[in-house]
Amino acid sequence: MSNSSKAVVSFIVGAAVGVAVGYFLNSDKKDELVDRLKYQADKLKEKFNKKKEQFEAELDNELA
Template identity: 75%
Template sequence: MANNSSKAVVSFIVGAAVGVAVGYLLNTDKRDELVEKLRFQADKLKDKFKKRKEHFEDALENELA
C-alpha cells in the first residue's frame, strides 16, 4: 500500500516539474524558436514513421506474393 502512495507522490512531483519547465520555456522570449524546433523534430519523426510504414507494407506485400 505504501509503495503505491510513494509512486503517486513521485509521479505528481515529476508531473509538476515537467509542467513548470514547459510553462517557463513557453513564456520566454525564445518561445517561437522552441516551437519551430519542436515542429521540425515532429516532422522528422513523422517522416521516419512514414518510411517504416512503407517498408513494412512492402515487406508484407512481398511475403504475401
C-alpha cells in the first residue's frame, strides 16, 4: 500500500471515528456512554494499581 493510500485510509477512519463520537455525544445516550467509560477507566486504574503494587513488592523482595 502506498503512502497516499495509507493517508486516505487514515483520513476515512478518522472521519468515521469523529462522526461516531459526535453522534454519541449529541444523542440521548451520552450520559450512559460517559458512565460506561468512567466505569471502565476505574476498573483499568484498579488493575494498574494492583499490578504496580505487585511489581513494587517483588522488587522490594529482590532488593532485600
